[in-house]
Amino acid sequence: MKMLINVPETVVADALRGMAAAHPSLSVDVDNRVVVRRDAPVAGKVGLVSGGGSGHEPLHGGFVGPGMLSAACPGEVFTSPVPDQMVRAAAAVDSGAGVLFVVKNYTGDVLNFDMAAELAEDEGVQVAKVLVNDDVAVTDSLFTAGRRGTGATLFVEKIAGAAAEEGLPLERVEAIGRQVNESSRSFGVALTAVSTPAKGSPTFDLPEGELELGIGIHGEPGRERRAMMTSREIADFAVGAVLDDLHPRGPVIALVNGMGATPLLELYGFNAEVQRVLGERGVSVARTLVGNYVTSLDMAGCSVSLCEVDEDLLRLWDAPVETPALRWGR
């Protein structure tokens, strides 16, 4: 696979330099791999720190800014960041109100954020954690015990980020983050395999004429392979899988997410089918977001994430946000 890179070894550092140049609102420490909103720490505000392997952009660095993350720690491609990054990030954003770690459920991430929490607490930073495990496709997977953290990470970061911005205390921001995760489910579909810079070729084999249902964001195996399906059929399957597990009584926020290489034209068409299924199943949709938000490098495919919201969560979702990848006003 051809890639727009120099050498695999510098991909993450190169990207961080490019981010720094594009976004003066971010303070980017390229050497230590920490992306911080420039005005951090904000007095009296809980800090929100997330991170994970690179290759899922704009997650997480693109979600740093007022109303969402205070800092992000990018690891190597598809590799957990190290505790030192998280400790630095926590120190940079802590105003004394404490820091919430938003952790996707992958073994490496969980271990390293746990260790970072201990180290940060030794330095006097109060730390809480929210684990994101929204992917209904499989329990236990290549890099995970339990369910994987995928698209709902965006919901948790946006809504807990808004709660922190409002000045809520750490235990409330943490509780809201947990509530968002518990109210969210996702399901992903791959049309092509993903190629990492280090490998330079597809990390698994997905023949022309087949797709993989229930794929993870690192190309981890899904539930099953089938002959290629239409957008309509994929929406029936993916939304069906989510609704087998989440039974929303209230309205939902829908994220129709591209894996990276699927054209926006197709994602919008897919959204029409997702909305059709939700309508048929009697689910009321309060907000919809369509685009590449939680990606898997050059993988073609999509995922559907739903988050059931009450009035409070919806208000926090609608609250102003000002990050490179997600921004809106009141």
Place this chain on the structure above:
Amino acid sequence: MKMLINVPETVVADALRGMAAAHPSLSVDVDNRVVVRRDAPVAGKVGLVSGGGSGHEPLHGGFVGPGMLSAACPGEVFTSPVPDQMVRAAAAVDSGAGVLFVVKNYTGDVLNFDMAAELAEDEGVQVAKVLVNDDVAVTDSLFTAGRRGTGATLFVEKIAGAAAEEGLPLERVEAIGRQVNESSRSFGVALTAVSTPAKGSPTFDLPEGELELGIGIHGEPGRERRAMMTSREIADFAVGAVLDDLHPRGPVIALVNGMGATPLLELYGFNAEVQRVLGERGVSVARTLVGNYVTSLDMAGCSVSLCEVDEDLLRLWDAPVETPALRWGR
């Protein structure tokens, strides 16, 4: 190539239904293929209408909203919209202050927008036009006499859109649109060929290990093929080609654009190289935008667009914009 679609015939209509569901701020006429900002016509405001073949999303529908386009007319994939769409759009957005058509320089688009202008004027709408022809790669091409219109379309739509939002009269909005086009140049590079839904396979052959320099946004041939290059080398070539033609004395706005299938991680890394070349060439960069904005379906690759700005143009660029794909406040 596998695609997330139902059948090729409904791709555009499906996408419009999905857009309508995702963006309540837009009024989407799926049958007649016109996307209009919901509050149009805005009293006393010049209307901005653009359009072109689908497959370049978010261009143009994703740029409809306060501060940018009043309406967009999507054609079939890589096919000009028809005059009837543009006439409807003009009628929907004209407040009496007239309408500016923003037209990318492709033979079909030019002919159809010309015809639409005549028809709209017959109906009493005052129409002006700005032709976008920023691509320095080739003069005359598969679908074009003269230079192609590509990335700079975003500059014209944003800056002329802000001028219209400020209440400037049609002739001023037109003059500003022309100034932006004349101050802008672009150059694109393809790493892979593009596949259209109708064809279902790559529209040209681009072997592994080669790239095409100077490609158009429909996969029109570029200047030359070479053995695969690094991000650094591509930035040297692309920015060099732009600066052979544009000699900015003032600062520029830089658009580092993805063609659709290139990961954002790579685009940020490429941006670092673009900024390096601009620095070496003594070009001052006022603003940078990195992402998929003027795409070519599932093509991997990138383009660089530069727009030389004075204080006025930069102020209009910075003015608030609220569209699905581009939004910022003051």
